[in-house]
Amino acid sequence: MTKRVSQIILILGILLFASALALLVVNRIAIPGNKDKAAAIAEEMVELMPEVQNGYPDGKGDTVMPSIELDGVDFVGIIEIPAYNVCLPVANKWSAKDVSKYPHRFDGSIYDSSLIIGGSDNEGQFDFMKNISTGDTVYFTDTLGARYTYAVSEILITEDVSYEKLSDGEGELSFFARNSYGFEYTVVRCKLD
Secondary structure, eight states, X not given: OHHHHHHHHHHHXXXXXXXHHHHHHHHHHHHHHHHHHHHHHXXXXXXHSOOOEEOOOOOOSOOOOOOEEETTEEEEEEEEEGGGTEEEEEXXXXXGGGTTTSOEEEEXXXXXXXXXXXXXXXXXXXXXXXXXXXXXXXXXXXXXXXXXXXXXXXXXXXXXXXXXXXXXXXXXXXXXXXXXXXXXXXXXXXXXX
């Protein structure tokens, strides 16, 4: 009986290992496609937006961020981090299943300094997070062509990415990504520059 149980456990272990390996291979195949698609969407958004001008949060009552619909997805702007050659579209509605394709608005608005953006640390997206430093410049350009300039003010490593944790602190723009193959997240908070 114990020999049979050992064989079953061995077979289950082999199946689990094969499943994990298959997921890793599929993930590595999809990443370059997601990177190219995100870059193409950002380029198309730039073409559709008015000329870029400096923007400043004005505390206006209407915090709804206008969007541009591309490929059936509403995008509210573009996040850029020049030091790491990052230029990515930001989808309007949070979708954990699609976050590996491009960053998403987790909550808030650029207009009242409460915007929180979630992304993936996959190659071509928020993979720069392990190298980011305080003082780095971050731009967010809305779909009306208003560009907001920020400087990284705080970098946190945490397991808690609840709304309460992400909105707690001094950041006027925040973005986060889960660290690959781990349970921790890197959270970056930025102040208007």
